[in-house]
Amino acid sequence: MSDNREIAYHASHEQFAPSELLELAVLAEKAGFDAIHSSDHFHPWSERQGQSGFSFAWVAAAMQATFLPFSLVCAPGQRYHPAIVAQAISTLCEMFPSRFTVELGSGEAINEYMSHGYWPPKQVRNARLEQAAQVIRRLLNGEEVSHSGHFEVHEARLYTLPAKPPMLFGAALSEQTAAWCANWADGLLTAVTNAEDAAKKIKAFRTVAGNEKPAFVQYAFSYHKDFNTALTEGHQQWRSNMVGINDLADLHSPKEFDQRTENITMEEFAEKFPVYTSFSSLMDTANSFLSAGANRVIMHNVNRCQKQFISGYQEYKNS
16 A cells, blocks of 8 residues: 555536636645545536536646646546547546546436436446446557447557556445445545545455555535534535435436435534534544545535635645
8 A cells, every 4th residue: 555645635527617626726736735636527416506617628727737646536438438538548648647547436327317318227337337447448558449348349449648557446435336346446536424434445445455555535524714604605515415325326417406405404414514614623534534544535625615725724734
């Protein structure tokens, strides 16, 4: 396992226009974040969020504007053909050597349903993802690939290749999926709620994959120096995500998410979602994830007060 212990800034395409998100990435680098992580959405989770830029285009611009490593979550197989994903990855890695990592997941209906008008069950999505990962890896290694299965590939070959193929992480929400993706992934990305949750998912992955493979964890919270602002803004932006794990993957429109969560009060949000006013307390939580075995903690402040959050991190780093 790598000794690197990094704090990353999460760039949320659902919540910010690409131009604003680019400015925030530059500020995050200046503030001392070690890396940038990018979401990848076709639709936002909520009508209130109101954005959904194309992640691969944005990542190229953001990497040109900064010097940090970047990671990007991506769901190949339905909205994206795996060969096109491989081409995009290869292009980024050729331009920005050793700075890009991609995390492959089975996706969510909110982003994938629009391309075919259906959403397969989890077992099918996992099988499709494993096939996609194999095809992408082979293409990044310079092979000519044909494949027939959950998608078709006919005599595909990448002519622009990076000097070194990037690591292909597996994205998992549950311990079961973390253990499953350990069979094919070079590393793990998972969302966590506390150190115990992080430790269990990382253990599930490394029990199969081995202790040398890295693990990234993503932590969602609402931070502001003023509690009422942190609570109000967090509730406004992120209560749409307070549905069960199955609904999170299976609901296919922002309106559906909003309808399911429209009655969640700020009090209920505060009971179930972490709200911080102290950066020291927030970083204690982040450090607990590192102690639980994570190599990188991706910090997602879900409210729209991003400049205040980034400056808070800079003050913490400099204190």
